[in-house]
Amino acid sequence: MEKLSDEKMLQIRTAIQKAELDEFLNSLKREDYKLEINVNSPTLEQDLISAVESGQPLRYVEQHWIIRAVASKLISDFIIERMLKYGYDGFWWPLDELVFALDSGAMSQDTLKCILENQNFHLKDDFVIALVHRMIEHKLPEDFILKLIHHHYCCLPSPMVQMILEAVAAKKINPIYLQELIQRQHQFGDILDLQIIQYTINGNLHPCFLELMIKLHYHFSTFNEKILLTSGIDFGVKKYLVKYHPELFDMV
Numbered sequence: 001m002e003k004l005s006d007e008k009m010l011q012i013r014t015a016i017q018k019a020e021l022d023e024f025l026n027s028l029k030r031e032d033y034k035l036e037i038n039v040n041s042p043t044l045e046q047d048l049i050s051a052v053e054s055g056q057p058l059r060y061v062e063q064h065w066i067i068r069a070v071a072s073k074l075i076s077d078f079i080i081e082r083m084l085k086y087g088y089d090g091f092w093w094p095l096d097e098l099v100f101a102l103d104s105g106a107m108s109q110d111t112l113k114c115i116l117e118n119q120n121f122h123l124k125d126d127f128v129i130a131l132v133h134r135m136i137e138h139k140l141p142e143d144f145i146l147k148l149i150h151h152h153y154c155c156l157p158s159p160m161v162q163m164i165l166e167a168v169a170a171k172k173i174n175p176i177y178l179q180e181l182i183q184r185q186h187q188f189g190d191i192l193d194l195q196i197i198q199y200t201i202n203g204n205l206h207p208c209f210l211e212l213m214i215k216l217h218y219h220f221s222t223f224n225e226k227i228l229l230t231s232g233i234d235f236g237v238k239k240y241l242v243k244y245h246p247e248l249f250d251m252v
Contacts, residue, residue, distance in 0.1 A: 010104060017100060021068045028061060037062055045075045052082045060092035067093045071101040077111045089120045095127035102140070109141065116147035123148075125157040132160050136167045145177045149184070156181075162192060169204040178205075182212050190221045197224060201231050214239050 101107035228236035
């Protein structure tokens, strides 16, 4: 099996991107929609910036087209920064286009930083997961993970949390991100709780993470509490005895 190079795949994705931009315009015409911006204006970018800064509302179709146009490099990503500053929350934006814009260099990491630091920006799970994947692979700064964790709109989708856990266990990223999740008292869920316990038993995770969870009175299921008991880890056994058999605590 032959695998295409990243460069060739980017060329293909770029061609698809431009074709989809044209198809989007054609679909609007078929539905008898008219953009309230002149996409053929020689001063298109400045027209858009002026419209945003003057408070002129942009319908979802205009916002959608603008993001596609940035990804297609028809206009610069500066318009995204202006839209964020003037109150647009990204709800109507095609976020997969933003991911492509990052991959192709059409959108800078500084612009992504503006997006992640904007507490009103509407993050969606697929977008978050795509970003975390790139951060773990060091195609984007890994410390942006903290911006996602701290983002008001980010409900931390389970696949994102699992990716962080597995990357920390594999020593691919700084363990501070897992520590931050625990300190913010994130509820991982029974399956990931068990994974944390097993990683600790196997030596893939430093015991400090599990110990911190216990110190913060993390709620484990009855099943996982029994796994903590049978693990033989001192603080895990103590937690079980304190809760179920305090009279035996002195045995540890």
